[in-house]
Each structure stands twice: as C-alpha cells, then as structure tokens.
Amino acid sequence: MKYLFLWLEAPLQSWGFDSRFDLRATALFPTKSGVYGLLLASSGDSGPQTELLAQMRDASFLAVDFRKPGDSTPQLCDYHVVGNGYNENSTWESYHCLWTATGKVGAGKQTYRYYLQNKKFGVVIGFPDELADKFAASLQNPVYDLYLGRKCCVPTDFIYRGVFPSEEEARTAMETLAVQKELAPDRCFRDADAENPDGFYISDVPLEFGEHKRYADRRVVVEPYVCTGASADG
Numbered sequence: 001m002k003y004l005f006l007w008l009e010a011p012l013q014s015w016g017f018d019s020r021f022d023l024r025a026t027a028l029f030p031t032k033s034g035v036y037g038l039l040l041a042s043s044g045d046s047g048p049q050t051e052l053l054a055q056m057r058d059a060s061f062l063a064v065d066f067r068k069p070g071d072s073t074p075q076l077c078d079y080h081v082v083g084n085g086y087n088e089n090s091t092w093e094s095y096h097c098l099w100t101a102t103g104k105v106g107a108g109k110q111t112y113r114y115y116l117q118n119k120k121f122g123v124v125i126g127f128p129d130e131l132a133d134k135f136a137a138s139l140q141n142p143v144y145d146l147y148l149g150r151k152c153c154v155p156t157d158f159i160y161r162g163v164f165p166s167e168e169e170a171r172t173a174m175e176t177l178a179v180q181k182e183l184a185p186d187r188c189f190r191d192a193d194a195e196n197p198d199g200f201y202i203s204d205v206p207l208e209f210g211e212h213k214r215y216a217d218r219r220v221v222v223e224p225y226v227c228t229g230a231s232a233d234g
Helices: 032-043 052-055 129-140 167-180
Strands: 002-013 060-065 076-082 109-129 160-164 186-190 202-207 212-225
Touching: 002 129, 002 167, 032 052, 032 129, 032 202, 052 202, 060 167, 109 129, 109 167, 129 160, 160 167, 167 186
Parallel strands: none
Antiparallel strands: 002 109, 002 160, 060 109, 060 186, 076 109, 186 212, 202 212
C-alpha cells in the first residue's frame, strides 16, 4: 500500500455530489467522485472504467481543509441562463423556457451553480502499489486537462505532491507544505469506521463513469484535524 498526497488549491472549486440541472451545489470538501475523476483524467482512462473503479472503491480517503487564521470566505453562487430554443408550445419543453414578467419567453432557463472560493485542501489516498504508482506518474504528465470539480476550476498550484509508503509520512508532507504556506488545518473529512458511529452518508463513490454513471454511498466523519507534528523544515 502507498499513499498519494494531492494539494488542491484554486480561486474556485466545486465538488458535486447531489446536483440537479437547475441547482448545482458543492460539497464543503473534495469528494471521492471528483478526485477520482481527476485521477482518471490524468491517466487518460475514459469511459465507464468499472474494473478500475472497483479496484479504487475501498481506498482510504482523507481531505483536510487548510486556511489562514480567521479566513472564512462564503460560497459563490453563479447565475446562469441556458436552454435557449425550447418550444414554448410543447407541454414538456415549455417547462424549460424562461418566462418574463409579461408572459413572453426569455433567453433561456435559470440555473444556479455554487463554488467554494479560495480554498486549499490536502488529500491523502491509500492505493495498492500499482495504482499509486500509475497515478503518481500520470499526474505529472496528464493526458487530459485537470480541474477541481468543473472545467472553470483551474488549479493554481501543483496537484501532485508525492507518493509515500505510509499515511503518516504523507500527512507529515502535507502539514509541512501547509506550514510553508502559513496555513493551519481547520477540519478534516475522512471515511468513518466501525468504531465511530458518527458521520453522514454521501453518494460519491464512483462505480461507473461514462454515459451511465453509478455511485455508492460512504459514511464521512467531520472532525478537527490532529497534526502529526510537522514543522516548516520537515
């Protein structure tokens, strides 16, 4: 087993998990589905990839929210109007039209898309050696563009930060980078275990990508992050 350390930093991030067409919310942390999509984009594994995702399903997943003391930036709600060209005389299509106050068809349909602003996350994922090495190589030479949830969420720092033989070493590297950036851990989001009855369920474990996407649930615990004791010089 090896552990990938990823650093996710950008002006905008959006991690969907239960979005609908009109309202596209974001989770408060990087989701497994979003990060796995990033990994498969880097390796060029497009389409359903059910076998590969089955190998990745039970990987340990830790996301830590780092920020400067006192920093609390609200989410951004981006207003969109889409769907121009629907037939207002069709019962079904008329529901997708944007009607003006005077009863005329406007430019299209309103949608609302939410983003996290100016966030920095450290993510540590535990994979079997072969998978860890595969993604370590592809993240440094990605096949497709990498973004943090949506195509407009372009990372502003290097994502790949190393592969380590233990989770503790990966976490130490993460904490060291945070200290160098003058950031402190706020809270972490990790997989729940049998000993911890707390947490909530989120449907973000991808079973199949491509045209017919499928996801499984996992239980996530939110708690203060306890550092391993990293310093600025490691």
